[in-house]
Amino acid sequence: MVINYKDVNGKRVTKWVSTGLPVKGNKRKAENMLLELRQSFEPEVPPKPGENLLFTDFLHDWLKIIKPNVEITTFCGYEINVNLTTKYFEPKKILLKEITTKDIQDFYTYQFNECNVTANTVIHYHANIRKALQYAVKMGYIPLNPALYVDRPKIQKYVSSVYDVDEINHLLSVVKGMKIEMGIMFAAFYGLRRSEIIGLKWDAIDFKNNKITIKHTVTETTIDGKYMMVSKDRAKNKSSMRSLPLVQGFSDYLLERRERQEEYKRLCGKSYNHEYDEYIYVDEMGNLTKPNFLSDNFNTILKNNNMRKIRFHGLRHSCASVLLANGVSLKEIQEWLGHSNFSTTANIYAHLDKGAKDRSAAVMMNTGMNIGASHNASGVSENK
Numbered sequence: 001m002v003i004n005y006k007d008v009n010g011k012r013v014t015k016w017v018s019t020g021l022p023v024k025g026n027k028r029k030a031e032n033m034l035l036e037l038r039q040s041f042e043p044e045v046p047p048k049p050g051e052n053l054l055f056t057d058f059l060h061d062w063l064k065i066i067k068p069n070v071e072i073t074t075f076c077g078y079e080i081n082v083n084l085t086t087k088y089f090e091p092k093k094i095l096l097k098e099i100t101t102k103d104i105q106d107f108y109t110y111q112f113n114e115c116n117v118t119a120n121t122v123i124h125y126h127a128n129i130r131k132a133l134q135y136a137v138k139m140g141y142i143p144l145n146p147a148l149y150v151d152r153p154k155i156q157k158y159v160s161s162v163y164d165v166d167e168i169n170h171l172l173s174v175v176k177g178m179k180i181e182m183g184i185m186f187a188a189f190y191g192l193r194r195s196e197i198i199g200l201k202w203d204a205i206d207f208k209n210n211k212i213t214i215k216h217t218v219t220e221t222t223i224d225g226k227y228m229m230v231s232k233d234r235a236k237n238k239s240s241m242r243s244l245p246l247v248q249g250f251s252d253y254l255l256e257r258r259e260r261q262e263e264y265k266r267l268c269g270k271s272y273n274h275e276y277d278e279y280i281y282v283d284e285m286g287n288l289t290k291p292n293f294l295s296d297n298f299n300t301i302l303k304n305n306n307m308r309k310i311r312f313h314g315l316r317h318s319c320a321s322v323l324l325a326n327g328v329s330l331k332e333i334q335e336w337l338g339h340s341n342f343s344t345t346a347n348i349y350a351h352l353d354k355g356a357k358d359r360s361a362a363v364m365m366n367t368g369m370n371i372g373a374s375h376n377a378s379g380v381s382e383n384k
Contacts, residue, residue, distance in 0.1 A: 190212070
């Protein structure tokens with residue numbers, strides 16, 4: 001018996017099947033056997049997309065797909081997130097088509113109970129899983145996205161510890177002349193982000209018009225286990241690219257720093273690293289300061305000097321706190337710090353704006369409301 005059919009690739013295939021019958025006198029029986037074979041024969045069915053794909057393998061494949069379309073630093077965050085997610089799911093050997101809402105919910109519960117992570121960390125896991133599975137739906141791997149039905153934890157609002165003016169002045173006196181001094185100065189006074197401080201270039205300083213332009217950033221990341229610094233000729237967002245007044249103290253500091261930099265070039269000769277000549281925050285040999293240097297050394301300095309612990313980024317918040325305490329509006333602070341929208345500034349710093357609440361209370365008192373006037377000395381209401 002001979003059957004012709006097309007395989008999974010559309011190629012014509014001829015299949016020969018023996019009847020096991022002698023030739024003579026068995027034609028009718030052989031024809032019946034062929035008919036039965038045709039009726040029962042099932043050619044190979046091409047597997048559905050992602051049919052036997054493990055959930056963990058899919059996540060790693062998804063990383064490769066999105067890599068060319070996102071920023072390097074963004075991809076680094078995705079990669080770290082996916083690696084931690086697959087570490088949990090790999091022993092379970094769950095196929096992509098079998099992943100359920102409960103599987104994802106169990107992962108979040110495990111993170112809370114066993115890893116003691118914050119709700120915001122789980123939210124980052126959720127965002128990546130949801131986005132990856134949405135791509136799986138788009139490609140026809142799964143009919144719907146199970147992550148859409150997971151109970152995502154609520155965002156925990158972070159309230160940063162801040163320094164007042166006295167604490168900032170004490171900190172500045174401690175770091176005077178140290179390599180970290182420049183970073184602390186720009187973070188506390190101008191509220192610059194770490195990436196903006198490291199990314200400052202000499203062409204951003206306008207000594208003639210006393211202006212600093214924030215337009216370049218330097219961040220660091222690890223891709224495939226390899227450390228790298230990422231430079232961008234733009235700030236975090238459109239609003240982050242801003243101009244700030246160059247006050248006299250900073251002008252003098254930067255002019256002196258530029259003179260020292262030129263002197264180091266002369267003294268070191270060929271040993272000097274000219275790759276970062278355009279940058280301000282370089283060491284005696286011309287090497288650009290790494291972003292992590294600020295955070296790591298900041299913590300050490302606070303500990304060694306018995307100072308109250310805050311994060312380096314807390315100096316940016318301290319800047320906003322000092323401005324608020326001295327009557328600067330949240331709108332003006334938004335422009336000073338380079339937030340993309342007013343709601344960001346309000347959400348972070350509204351709780352610090354005691355002055356606004358005091359002004360509101362004063363306005364209400366001046367309206368003429370007789371608060372407490374309807375009670376006599378004994379505290380009993382008077383009937384009028």
